[in-house]
Amino acid sequence: MRFETGVDIDAPAERVWRVMTDVVRWPEFTPTMTSLEHLGDGPLRLGGRVRIKQPGLPPMVWQVTEFSEGRSFAWQAAGGGVTTLGTHVLTPRDGGVSVLLGIVQSGPLAPLMALLAGGRTRRYVRTEAESLKRRCESGDER
Template sequence: MRFETGVDIDAAAERVWRVMTDVTRWPEFTPTMTAIEPLGDGPLGIGGRFRIKQPGLPPMVWQVTEFTDGASFTWQATGGGVTTVGTHVLTPRENGVSVRLGIDQSGPLSPLVSLLAGGRTRRFVRTEAESLKRRCESGAGV
């Protein structure tokens, strides 16, 4: 299963990047995250690991697999026969940025997971994009 959504944000790219990569604060502004706990020291970057708790889902450990400062990061989690990859891409535009968020699930049980939880996954990704937009445009947070 692959799902991607995008949102245009009327805020400086530096601000959007700061909010998007300050992952431990996501539960402050998006209802799809209950808690995000770093499993190491330092800022978000390659190899960084985070335990994420989301409503109605078991906690999962996500590890950053790709990181381009100021532009994008990708992380993945594996569990229950499914590997989930989350992408976060920031593209500057004339009056702000465009952000694309994506989820890709693969593995032997991914068709079943998609059937059972695909709707919730799509809602969560859309909600996260809309929450990021509101947070960045409001001036709250970092």
């Protein structure tokens, strides 16, 4: 299964990147995240690991597999015969940025997972994009 959604955000790229990579604060502004915990220290970076709990899903540990400062990061988690890759790409545009969020699932049970949870996955990714837009455009970075 592959799913991507994009959103244009009318805020400076630096603000969007800061909010997007301050992952432990995501539960403050998106209902698709119950908790995120860094399994290490320092900011999000290549090789970093984060435990994520989402409503209706078991906790999973995600490891950052790609990281381009100020532009993009990807992380992946594996379990139950499925490997899930989450992508986060920021592209500057006049007046702000475009953000593309994606999920790609592979592995022997990926087709079954798509059938059982594909709708929820799509809703979660869309909600996360919309929540990021609201947070960044509000200027609220507490």
